[in-house]
Amino acid sequence: MVSVIINGKEIIARPATFKTLVDFEKMGFNITKMGDMPFSAMAAVVAYYANWSFDRACDEIEHHIENGGTFDDFEPLLKAITESSFFRNRAEQQD
Helix, strand or coil: CEEEEECCEEEEECCCCHHHHHHHHHCCCCHHHCCCCHHHHHHHHHHHHHCCCHHHHHHHHHHHHHCCCCHHHHHHHHHHHHCCHHHHHHHHHHC
């Protein structure tokens, strides 16, 4: 299981499913735009895995960066989404 520590809080990446896609849409984020909107994608993924609002995720990311963290620290969470079997299968179906 993938996890990262952000501002002293452990965030664990659970398996991505269809519900994940729905949750992203509820936040106003379209997962198919992930490459076009990398910062929104990061905030949506952090919000999803941490069970935070999109705004809180943005605040936590900002706090993390201000305190010496990097955007790369969030990469394991982003990869957990893009490498999940659900999203790989969905991408293959669209090809």
